[in-house]
Amino acid sequence: EAQVTQNPRYLITVTGKKLTVTCSQNMNHEYMSWYRQDPGLGLRQIYYSMNVEVTDKGDVPEGYKVSRKEKRNFPLILESPSPNQTSLYFCASSLGLVGYEQYFGPGTRLTVT
Amino acid sequence: QQPVQSPQAVILREGEDAVINCSSSKALYSVHWYRQKHGEAPVFLMILLKGGEQKGHEKISASFNEKKQQSSLYLTASQLSYSGTYFCGTEKNNDMRFGAGTRLTVKP
Numbered sequence: 001e002a003q004v005t006q007n008p009r010y011l012i013t014v015t016g017k018k019l020t021v022t023c024s025q026n027m028n029h030e031y032m033s034w035y036r037q038d039p040g041l042g043l044r045q046i047y048y049s050m051n052v053e054v055t056d057k058g059d060v061p062e063g064y065k066v067s068r069k070e071k072r073n074f075p076l077i078l079e080s081p082s083p084n085q086t087s088l089y090f091c092a093s094s095l096g097l098v099g100y101e102q103y104f105g106p107g108t109r110l111t112v113t
Numbered sequence: 114q115q116p117v118q119s120p121q122a123v124i125l126r127e128g129e130d131a132v133i134n135c136s137s138s139k140a141l142y143s144v145h146w147y148r149q150k151h152g153e154a155p156v157f158l159m160i161l162l163k164g165g166e167q168k169g170h171e172k173i174s175a176s177f178n179e180k181k182q183q184s185s186l187y188l189t190a191s192q193l194s195y196s197g198t199y200f201c202g203t204e205k206n207n208d209m210r211f212g213a214g215t216r217l218t219v220k221p
Contacts (some may be wrong), residue, residue, distance in 0.1 A: 043155070044115075056208070098143060099168070101156075102157065
């Protein structure tokens with residue numbers, strides 16, 4: 001089954017404790033991205049990747065890191081999480097960007113206390 | 114900048130029609146539309162490309178006015194299953210910007 005998976009689905013952590021949210025897709029997609037969703041603000045792009053070893057900042061990259069060492073995986077790293085990073089995070093993938101639908105993962109709800 | 118969606122929320126009775134608008138201050142190459150039900154991931158509805166090409170579900174219709182940098186999503190004869198939050202997304206320079214969403218509620 002074609003899908004995007006994220007782990008964990010729920011995470012409660014404390015300020016400053018490094019964490020990684022994994023994202024994996026099995027559709028051989030070139031383009032992958034991370035979004036955060038906050039009430040009233042919709043989906044905001046954090047980082048995106050056009051292909052392996054090619055990543056770039058989206059709209060709200062501060063406090064986040066990503067890597068794309070393999071085509072299927074695109075982990076999101078929070079080196080020193082803060083409470084303002086409490087949010088719902090979605091990973092998405094697509095064949096490309098222009099003109100291609102994005103497939104979203106199920107989401108990761110992160111709470112930083 | 115994020116595209117601007119209107120209205121922010123709309124309530125319909127089954128069978129009624131609705132239009133959701135999306136506008137951008139920048140020239141658009143394409144517009145994406147997604148629907149998100151509560152607690153779920155966004156799901157693709159339609160892409161409208163510069164030049165008139167469209168890809169999407171047969172029962173959904175939309176327009177894309179490149180000159181005005183606007184797109185509209187048309188929901189006709191609404192069903193209960195149409196309820197959810199609708200997002201438009203615009204792409205340029207490889208990044209994607211989504212609007213804040215329009216919450217649609219369809220009541221029996």
